[in-house]
Amino acid sequence: MMVESLEGGDLCIPSLNTTCRPMSVTHRAMLIKTLLSCFCLLTVMLNLLVIISISHFRQLQTPTNLILLSLAVSDLLVGLASMPLAINNLVSCQNIDKISCALSYLLAFILTSASVGSMVLIAVDRYVAICYPLRYSFIITTSRVKMCVCLCWMCSVIYNLIILKGNWSQIVLSNPCHEVCTIIIDYISGAVDLILTFFGPVIVIIVLYVRVFVVAVSQARVMRSQISAAKSNTVTVKKSELRAARTLGIVLLVFIICLCPYFFPSITGQDTTTDGNSLAQIFLFYCNSTFNPLIYAFFYPWFRKSVKLIVRLQILQPGSRESKIM
Numbered sequence: 001m002m003v004e005s006l007e008g009g010d011l012c013i014p015s016l017n018t019t020c021r022p023m024s025v026t027h028r029a030m031l032i033k034t035l036l037s038c039f040c041l042l043t044v045m046l047n048l049l050v051i052i053s054i055s056h057f058r059q060l061q062t063p064t065n066l067i068l069l070s071l072a073v074s075d076l077l078v079g080l081a082s083m084p085l086a087i088n089n090l091v092s093c094q095n096i097d098k099i100s101c102a103l104s105y106l107l108a109f110i111l112t113s114a115s116v117g118s119m120v121l122i123a124v125d126r127y128v129a130i131c132y133p134l135r136y137s138f139i140i141t142t143s144r145v146k147m148c149v150c151l152c153w154m155c156s157v158i159y160n161l162i163i164l165k166g167n168w169s170q171i172v173l174s175n176p177c178h179e180v181c182t183i184i185i186d187y188i189s190g191a192v193d194l195i196l197t198f199f200g201p202v203i204v205i206i207v208l209y210v211r212v213f214v215v216a217v218s219q220a221r222v223m224r225s226q227i228s229a230a231k232s233n234t235v236t237v238k239k240s241e242l243r244a245a246r247t248l249g250i251v252l253l254v255f256i257i258c259l260c261p262y263f264f265p266s267i268t269g270q271d272t273t274t275d276g277n278s279l280a281q282i283f284l285f286y287c288n289s290t291f292n293p294l295i296y297a298f299f300y301p302w303f304r305k306s307v308k309l310i311v312r313l314q315i316l317q318p319g320s321r322e323s324k325i326m
Contacts, residue, residue: 033087046294051076054069055069066146070152071292074114079289106164110157112285113160115288120204127208209249261281
């Protein structure tokens with residue numbers, strides 16, 4: 001049996017009249033709350049910049065960036081909803097009803113599935129770009145990517161409704177002071193979710209990227225042997241594709257690193273409880289939504305350039321959508 005819960009009851013104690021009375025908050029707790037709130041704010045701001053950049057500038061609306069846009073939307077929602085809820089449960093003393101408890105889990109599960117689906121789409125996109133460069137523009141089109149992204153989100157909603165459907169009655173609100181939101185997922189549903197949300201996508205991503213970098217290394221050796229001017233132009237394109245694959249590979253690696261601790265208890269057959277380690281695992285997973293746009297900022301010149309235009313409000317000028325960013 002797998003138990004998922006939102007933490008926070010340890011900061012409250014029941015009083016004689018059965019009402020909730022918060023305990024004194026330590027400096028350490030306030031420091032943790034401030035730090036997590038900063039991560040939350042940073043997550044919202046950075047992913048909002050990614051969304052505005054790709055949505056506004058036509059040159060950035062490539063098939064690859066449309067998948068990044070989907071990932072940024074899920075990361076933004078994590079920063080707007082999931083992270084504040086976790087922070088609130090950590091430091092506050094508020095009751096929660098079963099409907100709110102169920103919706104919070106449903107939203108968190110949908111965003112997780114959508115992020116995983118976007119990561120798989122990114123891996124497939126880079127695989128086709130590196131391994132089948134001449135056919136890439138025919139296989140990966142803007143309309144097909146939009147359709148795949150929509151299907152990804154629709155499947156995430158339907159899949160999690162099915163997974164959680166049989167477990168709504170098993171929502172438990174414990175602790176007479178602070179009603180800790182807990183949902184008990186049966187073993188079969190937990191095993192299926194572990195395979196479809198973790199093992200399956202991670203294996204697909206690793207296999208595709210191993211293939212990508214094997215092909216990229218072999219192509220680099222061939223390109224170094226070419227000395228004609230015509231071939232040198234091709235080298236530039238290949239280097240651009242390889243640079244994009246490397247950057248997105250870092251995004252995928254960080255995603256897997258952040259995902260593993262969250263699913264580790266399930267992998268080892270343990271329950272996910274409300275101890276401090278569970279909270280750290282949850283927030284490490286959430287902080288992946290902060291790391292993604294930071295990686296773009298370090299490795300994507302177009303993102304840094306578009307941020308400058310957004311901050312300077314130059315996107316409000318006529319014709320700014322057609323600006324050369326890349």
